[in-house]
Amino acid sequence: MVDSQLSARALESLLGDWRGGGNAYVALFDRIRVLALDGRIPTDSRLPAERELSARLGLSRTTVSAAYRQLREAGFLVSQRGSGSLITLPVTPTGLVSVASAGILDFGKATMSALPGLADVAALAVSDLPRHLESSGFDPVGIPELRLAIADRYTARGLPTDPQQIMVTIGAQHAISLLAHVLVGRGDRALIESPTYPHAYEALREAGARLVPVSVTPAMLGEDESVAGWDEDGLIQAIQRSNPALGYLMPDFHNPTGLSMPAAQRERVLAAATRQGTVLIADETIAELNIDRPESFLPFAAYAPAGSTGSVVSVGSVGKTVWGGLRVGWIRAERPLIRKLVAARSARDLGTPIIDQLIVARLLGDMPAILAERTEVLRAGRDHLTQALATQFPDWHVPEVHGGITTWVNLGSPVSSQLSLAARSQGLVIPAGPRFGIDGAFERFLRIPFCYGFDEIDRGVAALGRAWESLLRHPVPETDYLADVV
Numbered sequence: 447m448v449d450s451q452l453s454a455r456a457l458e459s460l461l462g463d464w465r466g467g468g469n470a471y472v473a474l475f476d477r478i479r480v481l482a483l484d485g486r487i488p489t490d491s492r493l494p495a496e497r498e499l500s501a502r503l504g505l506s507r508t509t510v511s512a513a514y515r516q517l518r519e520a521g522f523l524v525s526q527r528g529s530g531s532l533i534t535l536p537v538t539p540t541g542l543v544s545v546a547s548a549g550i551l552d553f554g555k556a557t558m559s560a561l562p563g564l565a566d567v568a569a570l571a572v573s574d575l576p577r578h579l580e581s582s583g584f585d586p587v588g589i590p591e592l593r594l595a596i597a598d599r600y601t602a603r604g605l606p607t608d609p610q611q612i613m614v615t616i617g618a619q620h621a622i623s624l625l626a627h628v629l630v631g632r633g634d635r636a637l638i639e640s641p642t643y644p645h646a647y648e649a650l651r652e653a654g655a656r657l658v659p660v661s662v663t664p665a666m667l668g669e670d671e672s673v674a675g676w677d678e679d680g681l682i683q684a685i686q687r688s689n690p691a692l693g694y695l696m697p698d699f700h701n702p703t704g705l706s707m708p709a710a711q712r713e714r715v716l717a718a719a720t721r722q723g724t725v726l727i728a729d730e731t732i733a734e735l736n737i738d739r740p741e742s743f744l745p746f747a748a749y750a751p752a753g754s755t756g757s758v759v760s761v762g763s764v765g766k767t768v769w770g771g772l773r774v775g776w777i778r779a780e781r782p783l784i785r786k787l788v789a790a791r792s793a794r795d796l797g798t799p800i801i802d803q804l805i806v807a808r809l810l811g812d813m814p815a816i817l818a819e820r821t822e823v824l825r826a827g828r829d830h831l832t833q834a835l836a837t838q839f840p841d842w843h844v845p846e847v848h849g850g851i852t853t854w855v856n857l858g859s860p861v862s863s864q865l866s867l868a869a870r871s872q873g874l875v876i877p878a879g880p881r882f883g884i885d886g887a888f889e890r891f892l893r894i895p896f897c898y899g900f901d902e903i904d905r906g907v908a909a910l911g912r913a914w915e916s917l918l919r920h921p922v923p924e925t926d927y928l929a930d931v932v
């Protein structure tokens with residue numbers, strides 16, 4: 447595998463607010479370990495030289511050496527003569543049980559098991575297959591019946607759509623990655639919410655984008671709830687000043703905060719993007735999982751100024767509503783962009799599987815009933831989790847969320863990475879808050895999914911309780927670590 451050099455500056459930005467607890471070298475070791483476990487420092491990345499990192503972080507060389515030594519001993523770093531220290535993952539992480547083994551809960555995946563009855567629909571879809579068997583089966587744009595069903599669904603939701611505006615993809619992630627490759631030139635700027643869905647910023651970075659973060663503020667304990675939400679001034683200024691090629695937004699049940707953007711704000715943001723020629727991608731993968739939101743919204747693209755066609759692209763999927771194993775998503779865009787996307791696709795893949803498309807084509811007409819069933823499950827999960835967290839962690843701030851699949855909890859102190867590590871030892875995999883930011887922020891936050899059954903939620907909260915206890919036994923000093931390093 448080809449290794450890549452991580453500069454001291456890039457590592458500093460990934461580390462974010464790392465001086466959170468224990469000795470400085472232990473805190474540095476822990477933070478780098480979490481970054482490796484979360485995949486934010488890919489394996490085979492070469493860490494900066496000790497001297498370079500110590501200068502950048504204002505630490506003694508001994509502190510950095512000690513952290514690197516501990517990473518080596520724990521199996522997270524291999525040193526190769528002449529090529530520095532490369533990040534690796536331990537085959538059996540020390541003190542951890544393999545995620546694959548029984549009894550481990552993976553709250554990193556915020557997703558429900560398959561829709562009940564899906565196997566029956568799949569069996570019926572097989573009977574639709576013969577009429578496609580004469581074709582080559584390589585389908586880069588989508589079978590006509592599915593494009594029509596997707597277009598009809600947008601129209602039913604209040605956004606008139608022609609099937610020609612639809613391209614079927616292998617899930618929403620594929621759609622985001624394809625859009626990033628087609629819309630972003632190397633070095634172009636791309637707006638991204640902060641926090642955001644991590645695989646979106648990864649796709650944008652991979653396409654060569656320079657990311658411009660825009661805050662989405664969760665409702666904070668004791669603060670006016672109306673300050674929560676998108677930093678509209680920041681978002682509009684970022685559009686005007688950095689002239690981004692694209693912006694990636696989740697206007698409904700934003701992942702991870704669960705917030706939704708007000709209608710008037712959608713209009714203003716889209717007007718600014720239209721004036722600037724910035725394409726906004728609205729990821730609506732979770733948008734229809736509405737439990738009890740007081741207002742209802744049209745699909746984001748419906749708020750674009752009349753006559754402005756190219757400024758908004760919608761992405762959707764059945765990954766969160768039906769099942770993640772059904773790899774079908776889609777892009778809604780103007781026809782010229784659809785044509786470009788189809789042309790660009792063949793370097794990456796040769797089309798969406800026909801059988802998956804046939805299953806989804808059968809399901810889309812039933813979406814209202816499917817969504818009613820799914821959101822009832824989510825309502826029960828959300829209420830159960832909220833209650834369990836209130837009992838176990840009365841000091842955490844658990845916001846009110848009206849839909850989606852996760853809640854973004856404020857822990858009250860910057861210990862998310864440590865809590866995430868401690869939780870692993872208690873049988874719970876849960877990504878630390880900084881996984882959802884591009885600059886190491888969000889140490890005070892933890893994303894907790896509520897799409898699991900009561901038993902799993904209870905086990906997860908109990909594991910968090912034990913992990914939290916273990917942190918309390920080793921309290922985190924409030925002082926800045928720079929002070930104790932000489």
Ligand SMILES: Cc1ncc(COP(=O)(O)O)c(C=O)c1O
Binds near residue numbers: 643701731762764
């Ligand atoms: C906001 C968001 N977009 C896209 C995806 C990926 O969806 P798909 O499974 O359709 O690729 C996810 C899955 O976690 C998601 O949360």
